[in-house]
Amino acid sequence: MRLRRLVAVACCASAVSLSGGVVAQASPPEPADLQLVATRDSLLATHYWYAQTFEGKPVLGGYYAKHVDKRTKRATVQDGRIPVSGLASTTPSVATERADATVDQQVAGDRAATELSVLPGPQSKLVYAVVSRTDRGSVRTIVDAASGEVIKTEDIVKRAEGTGKVFAPNPVASLQNEALTDQDDADAAVPAKAYKKVRLSDLDTSGYLSGKYAKLVGPTEQLAFQKNRKFEYTRADDRFEQVMAYSGITDAQRYIQRLGFKDVNNEAQDVTTIGFEDDNSYYDPSTDQITFGTGGVDDAEDAEIIWHELGHAIQDAQVPNFGQSLDGGSIGEAFGDWWAMIMSVPLQKDSATTPIACIGDWDATAYTDDTPHCLRRTDTDLKVADREGEVHFDGQIWSRALFDVYKAVGRDESARIVLEAQFSYTPDTTFAQAAETTVATAKALCGNRTADKVKAAFVARGIL
Numbered sequence: 124m125r126l127r128r129l130v131a132v133a134c135c136a137s138a139v140s141l142s143g144g145v146v147a148q149a150s151p152p153e154p155a156d157l158q159l160v161a162t163r164d165s166l167l168a169t170h171y172w173y174a175q176t177f178e179g180k181p182v183l184g185g186y187y188a189k190h191v192d193k194r195t196k197r198a199t200v201q202d203g204r205i206p207v208s209g210l211a212s213t214t215p216s217v218a219t220e221r222a223d224a225t226v227d228q229q230v231a232g233d234r235a236a237t238e239l240s241v242l243p244g245p246q247s248k249l250v251y252a253v254v255s256r257t258d259r260g261s262v263r264t265i266v267d268a269a270s271g272e273v274i275k276t277e278d279i280v281k282r283a284e285g286t287g288k289v290f291a292p293n294p295v296a297s298l299q300n301e302a303l304t305d306q307d308d309a310d311a312a313v314p315a316k317a318y319k320k321v322r323l324s325d326l327d328t329s330g331y332l333s334g335k336y337a338k339l340v341g342p343t344e345q346l347a348f349q350k351n352r353k354f355e356y357t358r359a360d361d362r363f364e365q366v367m368a369y370s371g372i373t374d375a376q377r378y379i380q381r382l383g384f385k386d387v388n389n390e391a392q393d394v395t396t397i398g399f400e401d402d403n404s405y406y407d408p409s410t411d412q413i414t415f416g417t418g419g420v421d422d423a424e425d426a427e428i429i430w431h432e433l434g435h436a437i438q439d440a441q442v443p444n445f446g447q448s449l450d451g452g453s454i455g456e457a458f459g460d461w462w463a464m465i466m467s468v469p470l471q472k473d474s475a476t477t478p479i480a481c482i483g484d485w486d487a488t489a490y491t492d493d494t495p496h497c498l499r500r501t502d503t504d505l506k507v508a509d510r511e512g513e514v515h516f517d518g519q520i521w522s523r524a525l526f527d528v529y530k531a532v533g534r535d536e537s538a539r540i541v542l543e544a545q546f547s548y549t550p551d552t553t554f555a556q557a558a559e560t561t562v563a564t565a566k567a568l569c570g571n572r573t574a575d576k577v578k579a580a581f582v583a584r585g586i587l
């Protein structure tokens with residue numbers, strides 16, 4: 124519990140000389156457990172900020188402020204000290220080096236500071252507060268100084284929100300119009316109503332599209348930068364694709380976390396939309412970066428292409444070096460397509476014009492003649508007997524199985540089962556092994572009835 128006691132209430136001063144510059148002198152004595160950390164001067168008062176200490180050690184989260192009115196010399200106190208009780212000892216049993224070593228094992232990044240502190244509360248603890256610099260900003264790890272165990276790790280970077288304009292998931296699906304074409308990246312090719320204004324969450328305060336779950340990389344002068352964090356561009360502007368990539372990846376990670384997963388590619392995913400002119404995109408596991416090409420329709424103008432590539436990053440984060448066999452590689456392509464569909468479900472109408480199973484409806488206008496324009500579909504009738512030995516083609520067998528799982532148990536449940544199961548796939552898995560793992564996962568998470576539905580989807584493909 125945090126004590127917030129207002130000791131004296133200052134009234135609104137009506138006749139104050141704002142240019143006064145009077146230094147406050149009279150003020151009540153401070154409690155002994157405080158250490159002055161900052162003095163701030165404002166128009167009306169001088170503000171003294173203190174850290175709470177206990178036997179000389181900082182008390183985490185505790186604060187104390189004294190605001191001295193320049194005119195009246197009257198002090199107002201905000202007492203945010205937190206009671207310390209039940210503290211067994213103020214001498215650590217664990218050495219600083221051991222606490223640091225424990226954090227090194229759990230947090231990727233450089234250690235910046237380690238301080239012996241008190242974690243207050245009814246069962247107060249002596250702890251080490253260890254700050255590390257990671258690729259998504261600084262994090263603080265609290266290590267029990269008695270047992271050496273990690274109590275918690277917390278993000279200390281300030282997060283901000285911005286706004287952006289995006290296609291959701293793409294103009295063909297949102298406008299139900301298969302006749303749209305790229306027209307060399309012209310704004311005029313896509314009606315204004317295809318744009319949706321969205322909230323961009325989890326940004327840092329740099330003014331770049333850099334946040335907790337996605338980070339746009341590339342030559343600095345080409346990166347979108349908005350001090351006010353309003354990233355509102357149209358498609359002819361190359362920064363538009365950067366907003367699409369940031370938004371698509373961040374939304375996917377937030378959905379993954381809503382499903383309960385805290386450790387599925389939970390990082391600032393590096394991504395670039397600059398400098399690759401092919402009509403293709405790729406995820407590179409050796410640099411952990413996604414690159415979107417700008418040939419045809421710019422790939423990052425279609426959120427389903429963004430989610431396909433993110434699918435590769437997700438699997439690589441779950442199983443290092445995933446996809447070393449033909450079946451594993453096929454599952455990789457299949458999952459990306461299916462993940463794109465899963466992310467599109469709440470955004471697009473599943474109609475005859477733009478079926479939900481059709482992936483990359485906008486991107487595919489550049490290289491397909493038939494409608495609906497699809498990079499691939501997740502609802503083909505291909506079975507194991509039809510395989511051709513190419514990962515994108517054979518992947519359609521697996522993605523159809525996952526499509527049936529989605530149809531049988533719904534979006535959230537199918538996503539939970541598939542993501543959970545993938546943690547246990549081997550890098551060189553076969554279809555049958557991965558299917559068995561998925562069925563067993565469905566049983567453990569949701570019970571026999573659901574597991575039977577999942578199994579039926581793989582049996583229908585000839586996988587089980």
Ligand SMILES: [Zn+2]
Pocket residue numbers: 431432435455456459
């Ligand atoms: Zn792929």
